[in-house]
Amino acid sequence: xxxxxxxxxxxxxENPVLRLMIGLCPVLAVSNSALNALGMSVAVAFVLTCSNLxxxxxxxxxxxxxxxxxxxxxxxxxxxxxxxxMQAFTPELYAAxxxxxxxxxxxxxxxGRAEAFAYRNxxxxxxxxxxxxxxxxxxxxxxxxxIREMLGAGSVFGLTLFxxxxxxxxxxxxxxxxxxxxxxxxxxxxxxNKVQ
Amino acid sequence: MIxxxxxxxxxxxxxxxxxxxxxxxxxITQPRIVRNSSAAYDLSVKEVLPVASSGEAVRVAPRGxxxxxxxxxxxxxxxxxxxxxxxxxxxxxxxxxxxVERGFxxxxxxxxxxxxxxxxxxxxxxxxxxxxxxxxxxxxxxAIRGKK
Numbered sequence: 001x002x003x004x005x006x007x008x009x010x011x012x013x014e015n016p017v018l019r020l021m022i023g024l025c026p027v028l029a030v031s032n033s034a035l036n037a038l039g040m041s042v043a044v045a046f047v048l049t050c051s052n053l054x055x056x057x058x059x060x061x062x063x064x065x066x067x068x069x070x071x072x073x074x075x076x077x078x079x080x081x082x083x084x085x086m087q088a089f090t091p092e093l094y095a096a097x098x099x100x101x102x103x104x105x106x107x108x109x110x111x112g113r114a115e116a117f118a119y120r121n122x123x124x125x126x127x128x129x130x131x132x133x134x135x136x137x138x139x140x141x142x143x144x145x146x147i148r149e150m151l152g153a154g155s156v157f158g159l160t161l162f163x164x165x166x167x168x169x170x171x172x173x174x175x176x177x178x179x180x181x182x183x184x185x186x187x188x189x190x191x192x193n194k195v196q
Numbered sequence: 197m198i199x200x201x202x203x204x205x206x207x208x209x210x211x212x213x214x215x216x217x218x219x220x221x222x223x224i225t226q227p228r229i230v231r232n233s234s235a236a237y238d239l240s241v242k243e244v245l246p247v248a249s250s251g252e253a254v255r256v257a258p259r260g261x262x263x264x265x266x267x268x269x270x271x272x273x274x275x276x277x278x279x280x281x282x283x284x285x286x287x288x289x290x291x292x293x294x295x296v297e298r299g300f301x302x303x304x305x306x307x308x309x310x311x312x313x314x315x316x317x318x319x320x321x322x323x324x325x326x327x328x329x330x331x332x333x334x335x336x337x338x339a340i341r342g343k344k
Contacts, residue, residue: 032289066203070210077214081221088228091236095284152290169290169324 006125010133016109017140017181018188023109027141028177030100034157037145039093041138043086043101045131047078048110052130055118062119071114072105079104109137144180148172244270244279251278254342258335261327262286265295269304269339276308277336285328292328304332309340 030040051074062070083101086094118126150156152171154164170176241253251272257264263286270279282296303319313333315321321329
């Protein structure tokens with residue numbers, strides 16, 4: 001019961017992007033196409049799940065005063081590993097995500113979950129929390145990516161739906177990200193009010 | 197005092213483990229990364245210059261709106277553009293980023309040192325991206341001049 005709770009908490013109820021509103025910087029930057037959004041979600045999921053797992057496993061060895069630097073070392077190690085792996089095996093994706101891969105280090109979702117959850121909970125719960133938060137992040141990011149790419153470039157995952165000349169370019173520029181996020185948040189709040 | 201040293205040592209242990217792990221991953225992935233980037237470059241050179249002996253592939257990086265627009269321009273021995281490709285760019289998505297589209301780039305093919313190579317004269321600029329269009333023109337001019 002508690003394990004299930006840890007997993008699904010991050011997906012809707014505490015969705016990092018749409019409810020907690022953390023980690024918005026990469027969300028704004030890479031959600032201009034569905035494919036970029038998906039690639040970023042996968043990279044964040046890898047780092048978040050691994051760092052939650054490792055931090056939970058070593059939480060009793062870490063002195064309170066230096067926990068933040070140790071979290072950052074662990075997170076940046078996983079980010080660098082995923083950076084190398086992407087460069088070696090998926091160079092096209094790496095070229096598209098570019099500068100945003102190293103920036104996962106400072107993604108507040110990851111440090112936030114390390115501090116708020118993994119440091120205080122057992123390995124299994126923390127891993128599930130990492131997976132759940134990653135799913136929530138991915139769900140939000142890909143939804144935003146699909147909406148922006150569709151309205152702003154007339155395509156989804158690179159497949160053309162209608163003539164790009166008729167698309168609203170603003171949607172793939174930064175304001176489009178804010179507009180989309182605002183509508184998704186409003187929709188989610190409305191949905192929650194209904195459920196209650 | 198002892199406490200501080202102890203904390204420092206713990207931090208050092210974490211750093212050493214992390215550095216060791218990264219060194220291992222680096223050694224495994226590095227050959228592939230180098231191969232990928234040189235393979236991608238060779239492929240680009242072939243794209244802009246189908247016959248290697250007929251000219252030279254010149255790399256130029258004029259300044260665009262969001263940073264350098266890195267271009268690879270194939271210039272024939274007669275100093276005419278035979279191919280052009282964007283290697284990397286950080287232009288605005290939906291506007292300047294259209295610089296990678298063939299419709300725009302193909303206009304440069306066949307141009308030489310005697311063409312003005314300027315938007316509105318012999319090149320149709322990308323709508324809403326004058327700076328980017330001008331940058332590409334500048335880059336192509338540089339490439340033609342740079343060809344030995």
